[in-house]
Amino acid sequence: MREKQWFWVTLTLSSITLVALVFAAWELVENRYFRDANYLTLHYLYITRGVASSLVLAFWAAWFVLRQRRKSEDELRRSNERYRGLLEDFPGGVILYDKDLRVVEWNASAERMYGYSKAEILGRALPTVPPEKAGELREFMRQVDHGEPVLNAETARLDRNGAAFPVQLSLRPFSERDQPIHYLEATSDIRERVRWRDAMIELEKLTSMGKMAAGTAHHLNSPLAALLLRVQLMRERAADDHDLARLEEGLTFCRHFVRRLLEFSHMGPVQKDVQSVGATVESVAGFFQPVIHAKRATLITETADARGLDVCADRNLLETVLLILLSNALDAIPAGGEIRLRCRPLPSDRVEISVSDNGAGISQANLARIFEPFFTTKEPGKGTGLGLAIARNFAAEHGGSIRLESEPASGATAYLILPLLGVAARVAAAAEESRL
Numbered sequence: 001m002r003e004k005q006w007f008w009v010t011l012t013l014s015s016i017t018l019v020a021l022v023f024a025a026w027e028l029v030e031n032r033y034f035r036d037a038n039y040l041t042l043h044y045l046y047i048t049r050g051v052a053s054s055l056v057l058a059f060w061a062a063w064f065v066l067r068q069r070r071k072s073e074d075e076l077r078r079s080n081e082r083y084r085g086l087l088e089d090f091p092g093g094v095i096l097y098d099k100d101l102r103v104v105e106w107n108a109s110a111e112r113m114y115g116y117s118k119a120e121i122l123g124r125a126l127p128t129v130p131p132e133k134a135g136e137l138r139e140f141m142r143q144v145d146h147g148e149p150v151l152n153a154e155t156a157r158l159d160r161n162g163a164a165f166p167v168q169l170s171l172r173p174f175s176e177r178d179q180p181i182h183y184l185e186a187t188s189d190i191r192e193r194v195r196w197r198d199a200m201i202e203l204e205k206l207t208s209m210g211k212m213a214a215g216t217a218h219h220l221n222s223p224l225a226a227l228l229l230r231v232q233l234m235r236e237r238a239a240d241d242h243d244l245a246r247l248e249e250g251l252t253f254c255r256h257f258v259r260r261l262l263e264f265s266h267m268g269p270v271q272k273d274v275q276s277v278g279a280t281v282e283s284v285a286g287f288f289q290p291v292i293h294a295k296r297a298t299l300i301t302e303t304a305d306a307r308g309l310d311v312c313a314d315r316n317l318l319e320t321v322l323l324i325l326l327s328n329a330l331d332a333i334p335a336g337g338e339i340r341l342r343c344r345p346l347p348s349d350r351v352e353i354s355v356s357d358n359g360a361g362i363s364q365a366n367l368a369r370i371f372e373p374f375f376t377t378k379e380p381g382k383g384t385g386l387g388l389a390i391a392r393n394f395a396a397e398h399g400g401s402i403r404l405e406s407e408p409a410s411g412a413t414a415y416l417i418l419p420l421l422g423v424a425a426r427v428a429a430a431a432e433e434s435r436l
């Protein structure tokens, strides 16, 4: 409004100035050349002056108005370009469609997110709504019709290949002059966020399950010990009773198992100690045996080459890492598959612990990502994607390394390499032990 006023004020003032200038110039010319002109000449001069100043005024006003209009048009065009740029650069998909879901706008992010180019989709019916979400969209549109925009609703959309993915969606009305109401849909891809959330829930579930297992083990520990003692006493009286011998064996296994579970769930600060590689690997293999049986799989442990090899490591962490590698192998093999756990010394005082399986293997693309925290190919509830990240951290913390190799369709092998306890360190550790 102010701009309009300013426009008219400028136009009026400049016109008055112009007319005044024309009149002044005319006066000068008259005084100089027509001082002695007769009445008729003067009369014509007056008329000419009137016509000339009117013409000048008209041209000036026309030019002024045209210039102003061109300026406004330029500004409008620039503003339009700016809006289009904003729309295109907006990080989420922005789509405009009418009440029949016919698409009239489709920004660059939508092109990237859904895989349809703007040229091919304009005028077509929106193809990104999964059939089971069609009702929901109708409901959203009804809500918008009643003047209530939909904000940040979590739903799903389809990409060009028909794959559904989670999105966060906002829907608002969009009205243009002389046009029926349109719907402006803004969506952002929340696959990553949903994966993190699921992983967090899974982690939380595992943690509470671990705590529960520890509690159960704690409760079972004393009755098992009492039972075992009683059976041992009975065996002393009837040494050749086979049933009792088997009972004692079973109870000893349970006791050992429960104790390992307790030790395992007790996660203290990192405490590096001398660990025999062979003994640790065998103990973990024993601990893992029940789940191997449950899947009718085979676990082959080869520790003969590891005899006498020691590393300096946190026992609990080392076992955890071996369990991580074993569970990954177990997840990868089919029922009846085979896992091989092997230890062997490497040159320059290192030991290699490898876990091979004859499972599905890992694709080249996934192989590059498996150590990323939260990277998992398992369905929600089955994997957290933290196992290998923890394993790599452990290896780095213990001066070692870890890598996975895989031939697609012929299984995978994880190699954990740790530095052996140096001879000097071994002597020092032994001396320390004898002093205690």
Ligand SMILES: Nc1ncnc2c1ncn2[C@@H]1O[C@H](COP(=O)(O)OP(=O)(O)O)[C@@H](O)[C@H]1O
Residues within 6 Å of the ligand: 324, 328, 329, 332, 357, 359, 360, 361, 362, 366, 370, 371, 375, 376, 377, 378, 382, 383, 384, 385, 386, 387, 388, 389, 411, 412, 413
């Ligand atoms: N032995 C294996 N065979 C096939 N794939 C594997 C194996 N070990 C790891 N992977 C792949 O690496 C991914 C990450 O493993 P990990 O960090 O332990 O997380 P998670 O087991 O929770 O998925 C797995 O989802 C899987 O795709």
Ligand SMILES: [Mg+2]
Residues within 6 Å of the ligand: 324, 327, 328, 383, 385, 386, 387, 388
């Ligand atoms: Mg895992």
